[in-house]
Amino acid sequence: MKILHLPYGIGISTLAKALREQGANAASCSFRSTNFYDYLADIRLNLNQYSIKKSDSVRRQFFRQAMAEYDLFHFHFGETFFPDKRDLRELKNAGKKRIVHHRGSEVRKLSVARSFGNPYVQVKKSWPEKTITNNLTKLSADIDHAIVNDHELLAYVKPYYKKTYVVRQPLDCxxxxxxxxxxxxxxxxxxxxxxxxxxxxxxxxxxxxxxxxxxxxxxxxxxxxxxxxxxxxxxxxxxxxxxxxxxxxxxxxxxxxxxxxxxxxxxxxxxxxxxxxxxxxxxxxxxxxxxxxxxxxxxxxxxxxxxxxxxxxxxxxxxxxxxxxxxxxxxxxxx
Known part of the structure; x- marks a missing residue:
């Protein structure tokens, strides 16, 4: 079974490397190259360096390539190959395994956070609740299993998936x-x-x-x-x-x-x-x-x-x- 971690994020290279050390066939892919962590990935698409047209072409080409090569797709930060998530149904129909790993702001709703009696909490304005809900709804329509780093995030995503796991973030000391x-x-x-x-x-x-x-x-x-x-x-x-x-x-x-x-x-x-x-x-x-x-x-x-x-x-x-x-x-x- 070949595993691909994508499309960006802190820890994807660490996870892929750790999986390889356990004997698994795993790779990490960052779609962009904007920070230190992106450059650690095994595969870098550098989409941010291209025009929109060229970026779309590279993205589509890599999707076809990955579909043929990998068996399990481990998505991070609630993102997949395409912003509209159209890839998920195709992956599902092809019998590919899928799991999404939520990391923070892409699921953190202010209304839910405040329901736990946290008067200090703030959320990113770039992720309004409607956007979060729509994204989680699209993801969970074709992905049954999700991962979060801790129990703070669990409450935001648990209602959407059939099963949610808590897996601590790895760090290579x-x-x-x-x-x-x-x-x-x-x-x-x-x-x-x-x-x-x-x-x-x-x-x-x-x-x-x-x-x-x-x-x-x-x-x-x-x-x-x-x-x-x-x-x-x-x-x-x-x-x-x-x-x-x-x-x-x-x-x-x-x-x-x-x-x-x-x-x-x-x-x-x-x-x-x-x-x-x-x-x-x-x-x-x-x-x-x-x-x-x-x-x-x-x-x-x-x-x-x-x-x-x-x-x-x-x-x-x-x-x-x-x-x-x-x-x-x-x-x-x-x-």
């Missing part, structure tokens, strides 16, 4: 050499939002300004639009890394920060805490508590390395690509 923070007079605190509104950046900045006004000694860096290697160099120097304060779960940035051996500040919804392993090392903070939680960390420099070591161990133990690949192979056998 060998790509991240830990740099455990040591006590220092002026520690570096880092926040690197992919989307300021979603991540709660305004609350981070406000807390940092207040802490400085109150006499706390530290350097704060807001990292945006930096080349990946430059950003990673700053993460390595950081004593504390702040992720999102509104969504209620952690994702790739927290994982990479923990793999680097850093204390990570991130908001985890209270009702979701029980769904995570008991050794979750994240310092839980929301817009109302970020000031106090960071202040507490600043006053406990001897704890930074301890939390960092627990963080690294957590990712190594619960986000191992080999374990996740085995879980995927079991899921594939049920399709």
């Amino acid at each position: 060998s790509r991240f050499q830990p740099v455990y923070p040591s006590p220092q007079k002026k520690p570096l605190i880092v926040h690197a939002p992919s989307n300021r509104e979603i991540k709660g950046t305004e609350f981070v900045i406000k807390a940092m300004e207040q802490l400085k006004q109150d006499g706390e000694q530290f350097t704060f860096r807001l990292i945006e639009k930096l080349p990946r290697e430059e950003a990673l160099a700053l993460y390595r120097k950081a004593a504390i890394i702040i992720d999102q304060l509104r969504i209620g779960s952690y994702a790739n940035f927290s994982l990479e920060a923990m793999a680097l051996g850093k204390p990570v500040v991130c908001f985890i919804r209270n009702d979701l805490l029980k769904t995570y392993p008991p050794d979750l090392p994240i310092v839980n903070a929301n817009p109302d508590t970020i000031y106090e939680e960071v202040k507490k960390l600043l006053h406990e420099p001897e704890a930074w390395a301890k939390i960092g070591k627990r963080s690294r161990k957590y990712v190594e133990g619960h986000h191992r690509p080999d374990a996740i690949a085995k879980q995927l192979l079991q899921i594939y056998s049920e399709l």
Whole structure:
């Protein structure tokens, strides 16, 4: 059985590689080349570099090629070969196995998120609820099985599919050499939002300004639009890394920060805490508590390395690509 992960996304290359190491015949394909993760894919179509006409032609040609070559299609971020999802019925009629892997904003509805008592949550305006509903309806018409990274996402997609699985996001820790923070007079605190509104950046900045006004000694860096290697160099120097304060779960940035051996500040919804392993090392903070939680960390420099070591161990133990690949192979056998 030949497996194809597509059409883009953090982790598709890691998943395909981990599956190959388990003996499966798997490849990853990124339709675009716009960030570091796209370039890690086994196949890159670079559609963003072509005219609309040329892009459509390359897309159609690759679909025909993939139809002939692969047996199982693992779609990510709610996207398939074509925006209108017309490929799904053809894949179904051809007897091809199909599964969709939802990752975040493409399914996160504000009305559902707020029903869980999260007053802080925001969603991407580029994904209005009607668009999300239409996309999920189209997908689930021809795909019976879905995957989500955690239980925060489960509520958004479970009503649409016959079966939904929770599979943790893999991280290859060998790509991240830990740099455990040591006590220092002026520690570096880092926040690197992919989307300021979603991540709660305004609350981070406000807390940092207040802490400085109150006499706390530290350097704060807001990292945006930096080349990946430059950003990673700053993460390595950081004593504390702040992720999102509104969504209620952690994702790739927290994982990479923990793999680097850093204390990570991130908001985890209270009702979701029980769904995570008991050794979750994240310092839980929301817009109302970020000031106090960071202040507490600043006053406990001897704890930074301890939390960092627990963080690294957590990712190594619960986000191992080999374990996740085995879980995927079991899921594939049920399709």
